[in-house]
Amino acid sequence: MIIKKKFYAKVMIKDATSVFEISDERLETVYSTENYTENKIICSLKWINSRNKFSLHVLKSLLHYQSKHWFSGKETDLKPLTLKGFLSLYPLQHLDQSRLSRLISNLSVISPQNQVINLQSLFISKKKYHAYLIKEIVKDNENALKDKDIQHLLAQKGVHLYLRTICNCRNLLNIPNYKEKAAYHYEKDINFIDYIMLSKEYFYKIPAEAGVYELSILSKIDYQNHRSNVIYIGSSKNLRKRIASYLGNNFKNSRLSKFINNYDVFVRFYLAENYISVEKKLLKNFKNNYGELPKANSLGG
Numbered sequence: 319m320i321i322k323k324k325f326y327a328k329v330m331i332k333d334a335t336s337v338f339e340i341s342d343e344r345l346e347t348v349y350s351t352e353n354y355t356e357n358k359i360i361c362s363l364k365w366i367n368s369r370n371k372f373s374l375h376v377l378k379s380l381l382h383y384q385s386k387h388w389f390s391g392k393e394t395d396l397k398p399l400t401l402k403g404f405l406s407l408y409p410l411q412h413l414d415q416s417r418l419s420r421l422i423s424n425l426s427v428i429s430p431q432n433q434v435i436n437l438q439s440l441f442i443s444k445k446k447y448h449a450y451l452i453k454e455i456v457k458d459n460e461n462a463l464k465d466k467d468i469q470h471l472l473a474q475k476g477v478h479l480y481l482r483t484i485c486n487c488r489n490l491l492n493i494p495n496y497k498e499k500a501a502y503h504y505e506k507d508i509n510f511i512d513y514i515m516l517s518k519e520y521f522y523k524i525p526a527e528a529g530v531y532e533l534s535i536l537s538k539i540d541y542q543n544h545r546s547n548v549i550y551i552g553s554s555k556n557l558r559k560r561i562a563s564y565l566g567n568n569f570k571n572s573r574l575s576k577f578i579n580n581y582d583v584f585v586r587f588y589l590a591e592n593y594i595s596v597e598k599k600l601l602k603n604f605k606n607n608y609g610e611l612p613k614a615n616s617l618g619g
Contacts, residue, residue, distance in 0.1 A: 448477065
């Protein structure tokens, strides 16, 4: 895959250690303010210096904390991490939770597996970590597994969860129950960034970059073959702009507008330069698994 999009750094494995190269020297430059007298310019340079300092600190820290994940690229090798926990482990003057949240939502890197990932995806809760473990177990077993089966397999890994917790973890990532196993993996090989509510409040978490996206609701919908939360699959060269348009006045998809007006809708996305072909693949897989396209899609697959 040829990567043309802008990214902050490229992460590589050298001598059994994860290292990185900053994509643009301006992103690690410390700009002097000595030759300027205009306050506006001085403030701008100080802001750029702070941003560069914060960005470098965050990436270096994540290389250390999520070292196992950088080597494997596996979700199950991610360690649970919150914004508060990060700042406790890796404090830096003037870097707080608000600044950290905005920063990681806008920083993308190329992983050693040559995948473009957003640093926000490296911050996961314990619940999400357990959900990733369950997802891997379901994926690696050809047979349909009941929650008790999953509970037993988790215990073999040293993870002990109640059945209700396992059910909640499945719902977090839309992992099917044993009756829905046959329909799983329509998004195989696509590592979607986790769910964000479709709200103006959270649009800053969606990058203004090319990719595919999926819209879903909390309750499952009846499809021809199975049930699913998914209502729409789309793509765009600017994900933030496209998804934001769904809350605008000129939105014309009447099928989708019914869901947006009557349900809490959630979005997850995947960055890809070849977003059109990835969208076609997802629609085809969904139709093959569920017997029809997502309810708000009229074409594709």
